[in-house]
Every structure is written in structure tokens, then in C-alpha cells.
Amino acid sequence: MRAEPTCPRCAGPVQAPGLWSSDWICGVHGAVLPRQPSKRPGPDGLAAVLRDTRVPVWTPWPLPLGWLVTGFATVGDDRSGARATAVAASGPGLVSGPADLVLIAEQPGVGLGAHYAGLDGADPGEVFDGSPPHVKLDISGPAATCGHTVPMWSVGEQADRAVYVGEAMGDWLWVALWPADAGVLMLERQNLLDLREPGMEIDLPYGAHSPRLDD
Numbered sequence: 001m002r003a004e005p006t007c008p009r010c011a012g013p014v015q016a017p018g019l020w021s022s023d024w025i026c027g028v029h030g031a032v033l034p035r036q037p038s039k040r041p042g043p044d045g046l047a048a049v050l051r052d053t054r055v056p057v058w059t060p061w062p063l064p065l066g067w068l069v070t071g072f073a074t075v076g077d078d079r080s081g082a083r084a085t086a087v088a089a090s091g092p093g094l095v096s097g098p099a100d101l102v103l104i105a106e107q108p109g110v111g112l113g114a115h116y117a118g119l120d121g122a123d124p125g126e127v128f129d130g131s132p133p134h135v136k137l138d139i140s141g142p143a144a145t146c147g148h149t150v151p152m153w154s155v156g157e158q159a160d161r162a163v164y165v166g167e168a169m170g171d172w173l174w175v176a177l178w179p180a181d182a183g184v185l186m187l188e189r190q191n192l193l194d195l196r197e198p199g200m201e202i203d204l205p206y207g208a209h210s211p212r213l214d215d
Contacts, residue, residue: 005034008075008084009111009122011215024077033083033110038073038213041088041206045072050196053082055171056105058139060089061193061202064185067091068207070100075112084110087195088210099182100212103192104174113174116215117156117163123172124165127153135186137175139168140193152186162186169194178212 007014007026014034015025023031039045049057049072059069067089075084084106093099104113111122119125133151140148150173156163162183164175173192177183195202 003037005036005077007032008035009115011035011115029111033075033080034077035075035112036073036077038071038086038209040209041069041071046195046204048072049074049082049085052076052078053085053196054080055083055085055107056169056173057085057087057195058103058105058173058192059087059195059204060101060103060190062191063089063205064091064188064190067101067205069204070207070210071213073213075106075110083107084112086112086213088213090207090210093179093182094184095181097179099185100178100210101182101185102174102176102210102212104172104176105168106172106174108172113163113165113172113176116158116161116174116176117165118158119156124153124155127155127165133166135164136189137166137168137173137186138189138191139173140191140197150192154183168192176212 009029024034070088070090073086074082076082087103089101134154135152137150150166150168152164152166162177
């Protein structure tokens with residue numbers, strides 16, 4: 001697991017703020033928010049994410065049959081708070097073999113979801129061109145207690161995965177799945193729960209740490 005922050009847009013090294021700049025600097029993308037080393041699956045990892053997040057922390061709930069939560073990641077520092085969160089889950093695919101999923105909530109311009117999708121920019125770009133969505137998700141949480149439907153569009157240029165993006169509660173919502181045929185999970189109309197919800201007592205099942213969080 002990485003021990004140092006990296007760029008959310010390319011996973012490359014970043015220079016920490018110093019005497020001449022208060023920004024984290026990537027040699028390719030300039031000033032960025034730092035992508036922190038991923039957190040191990042478990043209550044402590046979740047608590048660390050929830051402590052300073054400024055965006056939702058999404059998980060499928062209920063999880064697909066046989067699936068486990070396999071880690072967490074954030075983008076941001078002590079000054080900014082977490083402006084992006086990622087939750088990983090793993091389990092049996094519906095088509096073939098094991099599958100992995102990473103759910104990302106992020107503010108515009110962060111770039112973590114675009115990195116997973118293989119996009120050049122930090123945001124999804126022209127995907128919202130009036131074309132009908134490819135799938136829809138149901139969400140619930142502090143700002144959507146009565147439930148809300150989120151249209152999602154297929155994006156990305158990575159042949160080994162399926163990536164979808166939409167907008168939920170004012171932030172980007174990205175879903176990345178491996179292998180590409182694991183995207184059929186999205187056809188089952190998954191429900192997402194925001195783990196920031198006050199008073200929530202969900203016994204999340206945890207598995208081994210997902211290397212997808214460090215891609």
C-alpha cells in the first residue's frame with residue numbers, strides 16, 4: 001500500500017506544500033488535492049473517512065449477494081477535508097469470476113473518477129449531451145432520506161473495466177467495475193446508501209483490502 005499522497009488524476013507523485021507554495025503540486029497536472037493512501041477495510045478505516053469528509057460516502061446497500069466491502073480512500077488534506085471519497089467492494093461477478101467495484105463521490109475538478117475512467121480532463125466532459133442514461137441508481141442518505149433516482153452514463157476508455165458517471169446531491173458519482181462485463185450489475189438497479197447518515201448502525205461485512213484503490 002502506498003505510504004505517500006499521490007495525484008488523484010494520474011496516481012503520480014506530488015510535492016507537498018512548502019515555503020513557496022501552499023498547494024500540492026503534480027508535475028503533470030499542477031496544483032491538485034492529494035490522494036491519500038488507501039485505508040484498510042474495517043470500522044476504523046470507515047471512521048477515518050467519515051471524520052472529515054465533505055462529500056457522500058456511498059456503498060451499495062444491501063450489498064450484492066456474496067459481496068464484501070474491501071477498503072476506502074480519500075482525496076484532500078487536513079486543510080481541505082476530504083473532497084472525494086472512494087469505497088471499494090468485491091464479490092462474485094454475474095457473468096464470470098470475481099469482480100471489483102469502486103464507488104467515488106467527488107466535488108467537480110478533483111479528477112479521481114476521471115482517472116479511473118481514463119479521461120483526459122478532471123470531469124466527465126460532454127457525457128451529459130441530452131442522450132438518455134444507460135442505467136439508473138437509487139440513493140438514500142442525509143440529504144435524500146426519501147430516496148432519489150440518479151441517471152448514470154457509461155464513460156471511459158479503459159477496456160478492462162466499465163465506468164459510469166452521474167450527479168448526486170451536488171457532487172459527481174462515479175462507479176467503476178472490473179472486469180468490463182461486471183457492468184451488468186448496474187442493470188439490477190442498485191441502491192446506494194450514504195454512510196454519513198446520523199445514527200446509522202449498519203454491520204458492513206469486510207473482506208481483504210482491494211488493490212483497485214491504489215491503481
